[in-house]
Amino acid sequence: MSRYDPATLEPKWQKAWDEAGTFLARRSDDKPKYYVLEMFPYPSGRIHIGHVRNYTMGDVIARYKLATGHNVLHPMGFDAFGMPAENAAMASGGHPADWTYANIDAMVAQMKPLGFGLDWSRMFATSDPEYYGQQQSLFLDFMEKGLVYRKNAVVNWDPVDMTVLANEQVIDGKGWRSGADVERRELTQWFFKISDFSGELLDALDGLDNWPAKVKLMQANWIGRSRGLQFAFGMVEPTKTHDRVEVYTIRPDTLLGASFIGISPDHPIAKELEAHDPKVAAFCAEARKGGTTEEALEKAEKLGFDTGLKVRHPFDTAWELPIYIANFILMDYGTGAIFGCPAHDQRDLDFARKYKLPVTSTFVPLSGEHTLPEDGGAAFVPPKTEPVHWTLPFNWPEEATGEQAIDAAIAFCEDKGVGQGVTKFRLRDWGLSRQRYWGAPIPVVHCGDCGVVPEKKENLPVVLPMDVTLDIPGNPLDRHPTWRDVPCPRCGKPAKRETDTMDTFVDSSWYFARFTAPHAKTPTDLAEAAYWMNVDQYIGGIEHAILHLLYSRFFARAMHICGHLPESAIEPFDALFTQGMVTHAIYQTRDAQGRPVYHYPEKIIWKDGKAFVAANVTVGGQQITVGGEPVVTEVEIIPSAKMSKSKNNVVDPVAIIEQYGADTARWFVLSDSPPERDVEWTASGAEATSKHLARVHRIATDIAASDAAPNEADDALLREMHKAIFDVTGGIESFGFNAAIAKLYAFTNTLQKSTAGAAARRDAMKTLAQLMSPMTPHLAEEIWSMLGGEGLIANAPWPVADEAMLVSDTVTLPIQINGKRRSEITVPKDMPKEEVEKRALADDAVLKALAGGQPRKLIVVPGRIVNVVL
């Protein structure tokens, strides 16, 4: 009798699938197509357990759809541009390309043994010139359609390294390498006009029926449609360039509570003052310190500078309001200027108290105690749908909601000619410029005579030069004359290439379309795209709920406008599933400069429940030890965070695969945890999973050798089998993989204990193998062939539950007394309600509780429950 030996069995079946071309996708009209895609990985060098979880889920769907008669496309590639490759090159020399492609090779080698049903023939990396060349072509098409433009935008600037920093490289407001205070600086950058699509991207969310509601809500809030008032405050004394301050507000109803005007340090008025007032310049310099993230801006201490300038209130020209320059106002939002109403905005209230500005409530609660903000209370900011009492309405009743007041205020202001109702969106245009080497070059040339000139399509791809080094900060493309100096594509005079590269989100915004024809000479092949698009099921982490998914939705629209996708593909993902993240503790120490240093979990030494890491004390390359023990430093444990290469808290699944095999790893990551929930990684339990699979193998071996005669247990086993088919199929369809696996455990127990005849047990075992095959495909193939199944189980039609076998004749009803379960009765399935009531009232526990009295109420939910209310 053969033992369960994944080490020989798994390569055998992988070879069989390869030879049969089981997972190669070809267009075909005899079956419905099904495109399943998992978000492709960044080639960090090692797959981690989150990847295994993600790709196993996708593979379960892919294999299930294949078994249910679909023509399946299930591709894989790599999101290969980005900062980690540059960081690696900086840290240890070498070239980002070498590092990236070596990592891709390593990760493919780690993924293949997992037996994923992928069409590897379609694989590409976004750093392949073939791919990014087509992306450059798309960029030029977008440019021609007016979807690309340049404007100034702020970046994080490291004044010591003289380089732009990513948000991730700003730690506590300081540059990660130099430790210098980060400043905000303006640069001319490239933008996609995603804001042209704000309304449509928002409205179209309604049609995404198979997307999680939370993702749609997050996107809707992100796009953020608001109806507000745009108007101007006239200045009491104009400056050289301005006689008014243009403001946009979503709370025009609080205009009578206005107390100051705030403008961004980058507002034209601020810049004008800065030029000849050193005090203003000093304040603006201070205000520009710190990172550019919304979080940093919101949480920074609110600072203001009284410019001495004043504006007149539009309703009362005698009422003057001061103009402050304030560090929390961004030029990118609205008009870069606000009016502050401290009574109804906590941030404005904090600001007003700090700078001794007036506070005036314009509404109060209808009832209850209320301390006015002007008397020391908190800002009163009720939901806009809640009715409040207005002390200062313009043209609406004293009792009205915020919404009603806003609408009335806009109408009032429009009528008086004070301003205009304007719909605005929070969504900003997508800045795609990156001042970095390892990305797709933006294919334009700057010519002294012609200005910005698109590169000719026949000159694409604009290939990254390979002779660069990253040992000094900054973008090596800026200091690469032979690459940078080119003739102008229009006039032929000497000109310079754009040295900005594209945001890596551009790379991932259309790869799903490229998979339909990965080697086409145009971005897509329309016939292939029309056949395979849309992605029927997209699977990936919730961390991509906003940016990646929104950018992809924009790209699909833009690609349609340029003729690269059919109109039916402007929403590229029919169904979305967001899996939870695999988290792990982060182990952190700090270096001499106080900057964090992260350590891999396997480097941690545990002692008395505390974590240590070998101190980095070496002499002549030898780790210093004391009495044979390494010198250790205690490690700070940051409880649980998304596995991330940059934090070194990744766990390698390779050990599990090597020890127990791919099927164990696959089953293990799917069992127990619901797919949408985050899981704190632990490997305990992998051994038990392996034992379970060995048990299934053993049962199959026994059954293959059995010749028991049919008997009365056959029917019971087959009923359980059909119930298992029903439950497992439902589980897979609804991403309830953990619940499906629980049913498979239960059915395995039933089958093991069953005394049914050989034929029934054989049927049950073959069905069990089929139901397990999406999760543990190698073991399933082995059992299938052991029991004489025809062909590969991967191609065998999925079993169908016989509904007649699912119903039983009797049903057991719990009896509750006052909502607490006290007893139960078993009755025929179709027993009339009156009869059930009679039986329930005759139940001992009920008789005892009633003590001769009558129930106040008797509730019978047929087939479910009886509740007796005393």
Add this chain to the structure above:
RNA sequence: GCCCGAGUGGCGGAAUGGUAGACGCAGCGGAUUCAAAAUCCGCCGCCGAAAGGCUUGCCGGUUCGAGUCCGGCCUCGGGUACCA
């Protein structure tokens, strides 16, 4: 700060508004064995001797009935536009 989630035994978790704790892990007891491994059988939320009571982060509400719906908190996680 703001937006979006999550919270159930020692652990992972199950549960169309209807028997809370399925299934699994760990643990405990037993069978088998010279012994062990492997395997098989059983027990396993908390308190209580028992009867019984309590129990789904906390507080309140709706309901005959709430883990599930509503309101308010707490804690943790994700995002916050240059991490991918």
